Amino acid sequence: MSAAVPRQTPCRKCPLKTLEIFRAVSPTELNFIEEFKSGEFVTDPGATILMEGTSNPHLYTVLSGWAFRYKTLEDGRRQILNFVFPGDFLGLQNSTFNEMQHSVEALSQMVLCVFPRDKLWDLYSKHPALAYDLTCLASRSERLLDEQLLTIGRRTAIEKMGCVLLDIFIRARHAGLATGSKLKLPITQQHLADALGLSLVHTNKTLNKLMAQRVVRWKSSTLEILDEPKLAQISGYEGAGPILRPLI
Amino acid sequence: MSAAVPRQTPCRKCPLKTLEIFRAVSPTELNFIEEFKSGEFVTDPGATILMEGTSNPHLYTVLSGWAFRYKTLEDGRRQILNFVFPGDFLGLQNSTFNEMQHSVEALSQMVLCVFPRDKLWDLYSKHPALAYDLTCLASRSERLLDEQLLTIGRRTAIEKMGCVLLDIFIRARHAGLATGSKLKLPITQQHLADALGLSLVHTNKTLNKLMAQRVVRWKSSTLEILDEPKLAQISGYEGAGPILRPLI
DNA sequence: CGGGATATTGAGTTAGTTCAACACAGGTGG
DNA sequence: CCACCTGTGTTGAACTAACTCAATATCCCG
Structure with a gap:
């Protein structure tokens, strides 16, 4: 409730x-x-x-x-x-x-x-300064959407998977939710599939490919990034950067 | 220059x-x-x-x-x-x-x-009112991105094509650029392909399917919407609505 | 009348889908 | 404690949407 x-x-x-x-x-x-x-x-x-x-x-x-x-x-x-x-x-x-x-x-x-x-x-x-803050927040979320659009539209399944895992992990770490390279994630592979625009089955197979390469681990709702640089390299991840307030 | x-x-x-x-x-x-x-x-x-x-x-x-x-x-x-x-x-x-x-x-x-x-x-x-206007503009462009993300991630090629053509046409009409159901469009099929996340060849074939159904025409850089309701129905187009200023 | 960009078409390939069966874990009730 | 059930994950097989390659056609411009 x-x-x-x-x-x-x-x-x-x-x-x-x-x-x-x-x-x-x-x-x-x-x-x-x-x-x-x-x-x-x-x-x-x-x-x-x-x-x-x-x-x-x-x-x-x-x-x-x-x-x-x-x-x-x-x-x-x-x-x-x-x-x-x-x-x-x-x-x-x-x-x-x-x-x-x-x-x-x-x-x-x-x-x-x-x-x-x-x-x-x-x-x-x-409070124009607060309004300005809101704009910066909105600007950042638009950056994230741009990046996601590029990912969904033009990256391969394995690149997509790498990008979304890295993105989730990095943002979660920023919010203080990660423990070292581990992250307790309350999502299912169906969520990943729907984020990536892939089918559930192919999402599973793609995730397993990444795991076979010992780049990430996904076990009992926990994501572990085993090799962050390699994951970034495989996926061509660029990220959208932090929230910035260029002025004031 | x-x-x-x-x-x-x-x-x-x-x-x-x-x-x-x-x-x-x-x-x-x-x-x-x-x-x-x-x-x-x-x-x-x-x-x-x-x-x-x-x-x-x-x-x-x-x-x-x-x-x-x-x-x-x-x-x-x-x-x-x-x-x-x-x-x-x-x-x-x-x-x-x-x-x-x-x-x-x-x-x-x-x-x-x-x-x-x-x-x-x-x-x-x-000028907080102008700042507010900017926010509404940004909000609208985020809506457009959301819609596009849904299109690219989850719609089929023919739905994608329909959505992007309708979107372009409707927004152009709003800006006063359309002439009846016709619109002079300075873009190539490569642009459509890159907007839809499809290959050039498949974009061409998909566009031709729509043309075979007499829903749109694409000839010498001119887009003509022959049957707008049918196009909206084929593509499941929803659009992002106008720019709105809910307050003030 | 070329020549480059754009569009069209067919053929073969592949990435990703769908279907279906099965495995596994955790949670509930008997 | 077991039996069952439901949600999740895994796997193989068959299929198909979309891709790549390559050749040809068409358009536009100088």
Whole structure:
């Protein structure tokens, strides 16, 4: 079950603040954010956070847990657009007539920071630096999509697999979720298949090829990167780089 | 050859203002935009406007002409990320350490409005409504990428072809570039192939299948949509909707 | 009237799919 | 504790969508 519980973690103690990707925020800004935040949302694995075709008046920041963003076709074919990590922002990307154009599903238990969408304009008008931060976040997520489009459109199955594993691993490490070269991953091979635009069977065979080369290991929901340079070389991985704020 | 010519069209006479997608801008904002604009840039077909791996201190708005945004792999494989139309904004999306992560190439002669990147913060701090507009623009381009990712990852060749033709046609019509059901398109089948993640040969055969069904015609660089509903039905096209400003 | 870029077509190949069977693990209830 | 069940992973075989190669046709431009 999911539950909305108001204001649990004060923003001044936000667990994300330890991540280097977040710059120091001024006290005024912090106050605004605390005001902006309408509560926290805790979900179980498998919960649908946003649903394609429905409207949702909230924006979310992921405090902890995993999710993925996806779209489906009428006959059920599914494309995972990207995996979602702590620190990622949800809901800004896609609304037309307030209808979401994509869905988001939790992979683990999650804690989300909830913001009312209709106060977004307040943020823009009163705290341009925060607005600018949002733009940098959006810019980065567009970079990730560009990279993914290149991967899906033009890389071979084994390159795709390498890219997505590296991407997940590097982003997870950034979020402090990896233990050395190991990463506990709450996803199935079906998720990988849907992220890569491949069939489940071929995904399995491709993953096994990588394992036969002793580059990665995938065992009981744990991904282990055995040879990161070789994996990067096999897959031609380039990555999208960190979130950057070129100005201010 | 390309040339930078300062301040040709005053913003108050911007040709884009006739497009319904642009809201009315206040006189103060208009003044700021005129101040922000550092000049115009005119390019010939084939010119590279932005280059992956290089840095560029400018942002651009397309006043007229066509372009496409793409990425390449080391061995030359190319993925077109999207086609660029009048009214589209370039340069915001993708910079890491000021290095572009993608390239943009002109398809026709173009006129671009040039803005210095380092004044962007001025825009955020002084004109939040314009900043908000930028966010909506970015949000929309992310929607387009999501849709494209679904297309490339999960649709069949014929669906892909239908989607990309419809998408181009609809967006061009929005920009006032279509003549009835006809559209003069300065692209080759190689461009379509690179947008769809298909080989040139298979692109040609797929296009011919659509033509055999009398759904579209492609003759001497002109696309004609003969049966738009049927094309939408064949391709399962959903589109990404217009640019919307939900607030303010 | 060339000549280069673009489009078309056929033939053979291959990467990736679908189908189907089976293996394995964890979790539940008797 | 076992028997069962469901979700996940694995494997082989047959199939097909899409690819590559290569030859030819067509268009556009100078």
